[in-house]
Amino acid sequence: ETGVTQTPRHLVMGMTNKKSLKCEQHLGHNAMYWYKQSAKKPLELMFVYNFKEQTENNSVPSRFSPECPNSSHLFLHLHTLQPEDSALYLCASSQSGGSYEQYFGPGTRLTVT
């Protein structure tokens, strides 16, 4: 399935590095999301974009910086992360309205050393 793609699939970075996660959706949706999934915790919503505008920032630390240049692409820029930021980062997309069904990408498994 290639509805929502994410790169890279795995990332190991040091605390002083800067890296970016990329997400692209091919479903014609107009809303995109970043989630964090840590072990034994529910999916945590980080950011929501509707029609390229950020409509939700779930008290996410500033070391995570999202960017949405258009309705099909979403980035998450990372800098000076902490080891506790190690997790699976999932991108999703949906229509804004209608069924609101969200479809997820395969995720980026991030390890901060």
Place this chain on the structure above:
Amino acid sequence: RKEVEQDPGPFNVPEGATVAFNCTYSNSASQSFFWYRQDCRKEPKLLMSVYSSGNEDGRFTAQLNRASQYISLLIRDSKLSDSATYLCAVRGGATNKLIFGTGTLLAVQP
């Protein structure tokens, strides 16, 4: 009280068994309800949306009880391949934000 709660399990059932999961939600204004399936180290995949009248897809039946604020998922004739974590998700009010439960782990035994 958590916004969305699920029994984490694990539910260990033999092949062919019928198993049911519940998911409770706290926001009475919630509008949309979903069940997702997540395999180990993979992304959640939408299993089915839950409609007010209930809906069925093959061996899977989802129901909504607004009065008691819970949704349920029934799996009949369990297969080994049904082993996964089942996540419920709830959308509240005029927003496209989904709140997810922690998931219920199902292990179907041969």
